[in-house]
Amino acid sequence: VPVFTLGQLAAQLGGELRGNADHHIDGLAPLQTATASQLGFLANPRYHEQLQQTQAGAVLIRPADLAGYDGQAIIVKDPYACFATLSHAFDLTPKPKAGIHSSAVIDATASVDPTASIGPFVVIDADAVIGAGSVLAAGVHVGEAVVIGADCWLGTHVVIHHRCRLGARVRIHAGAVIGADGFGFAPHAGQWHRIAQVGAVVIGNDVRIGANTTVDRGALGDTILHDGVIIDNQVQIGHNVVIGAHTAIAACSGVSGSTQIGEHCILAGGVGLVGHIQIADRVHITGMTMVTKSIEQAGSYSSGTVMSETAQWKKMAVRLKQLADVPVARLPNQLGHMQARLERLESLILDDQPVNPSTVS
Amino acid sequence: VPVFTLGQLAAQLGGELRGNADHHIDGLAPLQTATASQLGFLANPRYHEQLQQTQAGAVLIRPADLAGYDGQAIIVKDPYACFATLSHAFDLTPKPKAGIHSSAVIDATASVDPTASIGPFVVIDADAVIGAGSVLAAGVHVGEAVVIGADCWLGTHVVIHHRCRLGARVRIHAGAVIGADGFGFAPHAGQWHRIAQVGAVVIGNDVRIGANTTVDRGALGDTILHDGVIIDNQVQIGHNVVIGAHTAIAACSGVSGSTQIGEHCILAGGVGLVGHIQIADRVHITGMTMVTKSIEQAGSYSSGTVMSETAQWKKMAVRLKQLADVPVARLPNQLGHMQARLERLESLILDDQPVNPSTVS
């Protein structure tokens, strides 16, 4: 386990240290569970009260949140980003050595940078290019004429089909498949005729793709993931989709063919988008939302119904089906009109009658 | 890049050529982006106006859509099906050579046709049969007593578990798993007891299965995909499911155990079907629909709610929960009855009174 002093960590972050520069830190932890040898962090002022109870050896904290806390601290502008930075110091993920494992099958026309690391049972097809410092874990298959940029990491069994192109520092997790055929078929006489998918997948720099995610190649033209896109596990990206820079897509989401998503969007888990629509920049789509048309304005969008106990839900579901035949939007107006007419009659008839309060709405 | 003349392409399609038979074409493209060396296509008359601006070297077009277009054309009955046909002429997908890679591990009792192509790190277990012209990409695992028909294509890392049987011309994309155990457990004393899944998966001719899709083996009896079924990526097919011929299932859908789907159905993306139901022929299910009971009639079916801005959606969601306790279907009737009673009173009282128009609904 790596161990650092508070002084070392503060120096790495360019933060101001309050406390003993020689205090040993061997890990990061949330305030609630951190021990004396761990560094906690206060990313959200909402949790400020946790500072009182924390056993953390020191805390990553903003200057504005220091009030009422006397313990050791590394004072920084953005504790969460600093936490992200320091997390790598404590990471035990093995770092593979440069070189090609003797079992790998590499076509004579492929070009592998000598600083790249090629694991056991990797297959690299004709004319492929593997950039400097890139790591291909066991069983990766890189297809014909694929280009992998510098410092990429492809996890175990990742498949990059022919002619796809990756920028630098792309990370793709185990089991992901990039560039399989898009789902393109022409119906003809009751059968499905396959359309060759002659485009590829083009991936920018600093893109992240999760385990068992699939990104299909384009039918005509390419499927494109721009710089800084991050995608979670089990996501499906259809053919000719374009995803703007720095957009994040959480697990189990699916984007249908030819849809274009803007920059800096966030799709939560289980979201589904139909094909051939456009999503503006800075759109946030909440979990399991069904998106059936374009979104032209930045903002947050949702669909679905809120969970209930099943018995209650069944009653709701029946009413909801009935709703199709009930002009519900007109009901308040109708009620209003009737009330006005009723009041008119009352004013004519009840002038001298005492009003029974219990009947007044 | 392959290059053809318009004359060659028209001849391949049996279409009528209008224009220069020697014009070179090096690709297909939509009307809007096609260049002078590309062939465009007008599959839907809705886009007829795009003919005016297109830079395409020629256009695949129906006779009925020619009016108002003077450019070069290949005139055919079904432009989209012809586009599908021609797409393969421009496809750069590598065609592997027949033969067995030296690294493959093939049981002595397995039978591999000499015209088949077996890639690196393929494993073929005892008594398996690989048909003529079939291609097994790198890392494919074919289990004991599996039968693969002629001219199949199994992408990288595809797994076909023991005793499953594939017809001819089956295409299965990278990472798909055919014949893993169905999710069958008997609850007993608070624990789950595994039920051996002794059936298999039986796949007809011309079936297509997408990347990272899973099709489970039957518990008793087989899971069956009939001829011409096409399935997209990331789909789950449970044990003992039966899918009728020429049915299409889009990405991220899930079909629970023992459900039977008819022929010529279309399931859009993210659809879920409970187990033990029947879906008729020619049923269309729209995206993300939850299917909880059998569908007996051809037609289109949907569930879910339409996306709104999140703030608006939250209001809707609250109202929807309230709906469980509101007999909404009765409200219009109740209003109607009250209105009749109100009118009766008005006719008795207001005979001589002027009516205020603003109070009339």
Add this chain to the structure above:
Amino acid sequence: VPVFTLGQLAAQLGGELRGNADHHIDGLAPLQTATASQLGFLANPRYHEQLQQTQAGAVLIRPADLAGYDGQAIIVKDPYACFATLSHAFDLTPKPKAGIHSSAVIDATASVDPTASIGPFVVIDADAVIGAGSVLAAGVHVGEAVVIGADCWLGTHVVIHHRCRLGARVRIHAGAVIGADGFGFAPHAGQWHRIAQVGAVVIGNDVRIGANTTVDRGALGDTILHDGVIIDNQVQIGHNVVIGAHTAIAACSGVSGSTQIGEHCILAGGVGLVGHIQIADRVHITGMTMVTKSIEQAGSYSSGTVMSETAQWKKMAVRLKQLADVPVARLPNQLGHMQARLERLESLILDDQPVNPSTVS
């Protein structure tokens, strides 16, 4: 095909035999399709009438369900659990032999029990431990310092990333990825900064994980699956999730980071849970439910809308959007109040008038 006598099967189950102990049985089947050489079972009294028509050679049955059935039977307390037990007698899944395939790449510091079975193209990294009787199918990758307990089964291409730990009798199906990085990023200046995921995945005894399922490693601390958890195919378990003992999760479900699920829960297919919530013990969540907050009580929970024909659904969907602006819960009260006021007027005016029955609600 294995063949047993009724006497052998009754003895294995400790059940009471009624009929010919020498009758040959070569398989199990549902009552409706069972033949004279197959053993049927009546697990649910609802299907008692199927006993009249069954052609089964004998039936697994409860004493209480014997009335009206004269055929051969093995009489047991829990026919479905007994069916689960016997299913393994008829299972043809190949049993791999102990030993290490010559193609496997195993680090010198790894420890593999001599009774384990290591398939072709398996990779085992430094300091990993493989327990007695465990089976690693072709292409499995076991990362650095991973611990695999006794009698585990890892299907083809399963990946267990560094430092994850599995108990005994864990079964993981083909293509599953255990311990990939959680989806942890800190936003900073419009970009996503990766947070190293320094936790691992800890899996108890008798856990089952389906094909192409993904279970991410923890960010800080571990992702934990307790004893007896069973998970279907294509499921996503986020970082730092904790799943209680004997909980079952069906296909295509997703559990977001840091969510805790109790014991003996059942999540049906396609369920989605947001992050950082708690689910009590013995909670049942129906298919495709969106769970956005903690569930504190055992019981059954649902969300979503019921399927309709698409035309009807569109009308419903429009009304539902309108609902946001209709105070629907207040309508019945408003109607009640107006009715009371109307009746008051009627009693004053209509005393001597005949009531028209058709206007009475």
